[in-house]
Amino acid sequence: MLLYEQLADQLRTQIAQGALRAGERLPSIRQLASSHGVSAATAVQACLQLEREGIAQARPRSGYFVQAAATATPATRPSRRRAPGAVSNPMLQDVLDMLSRDDLLPLHSATLAPELLPQSGITAALSHCLRHAPLAALDYAPPQGHLALRRQITQRYAQLGASVSPDEIVITAGAMEAISLTLRTLTQPGDVVLVESPTYHGILQAIAALHLKVLEVPNLPERGIDVERLDQLLQKHQVRAAVLVPNFNNPLGSLTGDDAKRSLLASCARHGTIVIEDDIYGELAWSGQRPSPLRRLDRHGIVVTCSSFSKILPPGLRVGWIVGADWTDALVRAKYFSTVGGASLQQLALAHYLQRHDLERHLRRLRKALADNAQRLREGIARYWPAETRTCNPSGGLSLWLQLPQDIDTYATFEAALAEGIGTSPGTLFSSRGDYADCLRLSCGLPWSETLDRALLRLGKLAAKNRR
Ligand SMILES: Cc1ncc(COP(=O)(O)O)c(C=O)c1O
Structure with a gap:
């Protein structure tokens, strides 16, 4: 040497x-x-x-x-050959409990801190609508949603090279309602639905509520959805729909590349599987290079896109949408029978905001802040947490996924942190059958502060204390 x-x-x-x-x-x-x-x-x-x-x-x-990247990324799990089955997630109550607490440092929540949101622009848009169009703002919105907002959403797709008509957009109360309505409209109880593993627990709960069976395909930190495995699963099982988050999957933050996206679309088309794309993190590529929604690459007419403003603008507005393709009429009916229509004031205010304010400028700042937060978090974890902790290295989204050493009781660490006012999301939440008991997800939506630094130090100590 x-x-x-x-x-x-x-x-x-x-x-x-x-x-x-x-x-x-x-x-x-x-x-x-x-x-x-x-x-x-x-x-x-x-x-x-x-x-x-x-x-x-x-x-x-x-x-x-020393670079934070010195920590290893979480190990890729061998895919388990399991048959489709029911979702079981005993930790759901923990999530609901955390969401109703306002005293936690919200590292558990994939949301943005208020200082990262354009509060004044949104407040101005809300006041503008109440002042200038009070009747419309306080009336029912049409079941499909206000045309002014549907047009604004269409324009953003056009900038990406995706051709979407305002007539195929249905406004919903966030992406969660978009996914639930789409599943309810396109499936029947007992149908098999494919999801990534790990995936957002809201998707798993929507599947459970509709008495659907779930089948999991691995999502890999470095390259996203395992498309070869997806094809094998579709060959073996009759899968009605796949609910996928190819752009910055929650919790991994992984990105599925365009070639893999084309290949998964071809597999789904061959096997008659409808793709329900959840593109809620698509605008949050930290480099600014917005990845393609599946809709843009779809040559077969099999994609329904669900998304929302919740990860870039205030989530309490509760405005999301579905690009319904051939299923739009049925989705509008489902929306009508579910809530008659969405909230008029928020829809009109968002349309006004998008027309009058510089969303791109806000997004540029936001992406940079998220990249910085993630880097500081990774550095803090490498500094304070047990040395064998593995950390994902995402390039977008709002989540940081960690794998703790096998001898640490991650659930006990989560509970001890909660008792001290620090929220984290335990890994099992993101699996339909209790996998990832050694993982945790943290949010990148909190700007770096001394409080956050102290919380990371404390979490590291709690993890070390909970060795079995
Ligand atoms: C992947 C994914 N889809 C959907 C949602 C729900 O979004 P919304 O607040 O717009 O209902 C979330 C929220 O965290 C998410 O991470």
């Missing part, structure tokens, strides 16, 4: 053992050279080697720092 490789190896070991933690500075070139008895050029070569490996990062005039 060359001298610089030996030095790089020693530094790598110190980092792996936690002697040098994420975010900390490596010894200077001069210190490294004198403490290891090598030349400055050799010390520089060792640091460059660590930089190439993504373990260290050079900062101008400051030296080399």
Whole structure:
């Protein structure tokens, strides 16, 4: 081994053992050279080697720092060959309890802190509608939703190169109602519905409420939906619909690439499976490169898209939508029989906001803030949590998924944190049958603060204390 490789190896070991933690500075070139008895050029070569490996990062005039990426990503699970079955999720009550508490540090909730939202623009739009169109704002909205808002949504799809007509959009109370209505309209009790594993627990609950059977296809942190496995499952089972989150899956934050999306669409078309796409995180690519919704790539007319404004604008507005394709008429009827229509004031205010305000500017700031938050969270976890903790490295969305060492009782850690006012989401929530008991999901929607730093430190200590 060359001298610089030996030095790089020693530094790598110190980092792996936690002697040098994420975010900390490596010894200077001069210190490294004198403490290891090598030349400055050799010390520089060792640091460059660590930089190439993504373990260290050079900062101008400051030296080399340990990268948060030094933590490993969660292990990929072997896919379990299970038959379709009922959703069982005993932790649902924990979620409902957490959602009704307002005293928690909301690391459990995939929502944005108020300071990341355009509060004044939204408030101004609401006042504008009440002042200038009070009758419309306080009347029933049409069951399909206000045309002004449907047109605004269509325009955003047009910017992405997806052709969507306002006539095929149905406004809903968030993406959750969009998914529930779509499932209720397109399936019958006993049908099999394919979902990713892990996936958003709301999707699992909607499936359970409609007495559908669930079949899981793995979603992999590095490349999203396992499309080969999806094809095998569709060959083996008759699957009525697949509810998929290809853009920044919650909880993994993983992204399914365009080729894989095309391939999964072709598989579903071949097997007569309808695709219900949940694209709620599509606008949150931290690089600003908005990934394609499946709808844009669909050549077979098999995609129904569900989405909402909840992850980019205030979620309490409760405005989402369905792009219903050939099923639009049935979906409008379902919406009518469910709630008659959505909330008029919010729909008109959002249409006004989208027309008059610079959404792109807000999104640019938001994406940058989320990328920063995620990086700080990863650094904090690497600094404070047990050394073998694995952390996903997403490129968008609102979630950070962690895998704790096997000997840590993750549920006990979750409960102890809750007792101290810190919310986290235990991994089993995201599986139909209790998988991921060693995982946790944290939200990236909270800007970095001393409180957050202290909470991460505390969580790390609680995890270490709950070793079996
Ligand atoms: C993947 C996914 N779909 C749907 C929802 C629900 O969205 P909404 O608040 O618009 O109903 C969420 C919320 O966290 C989500 O993560």
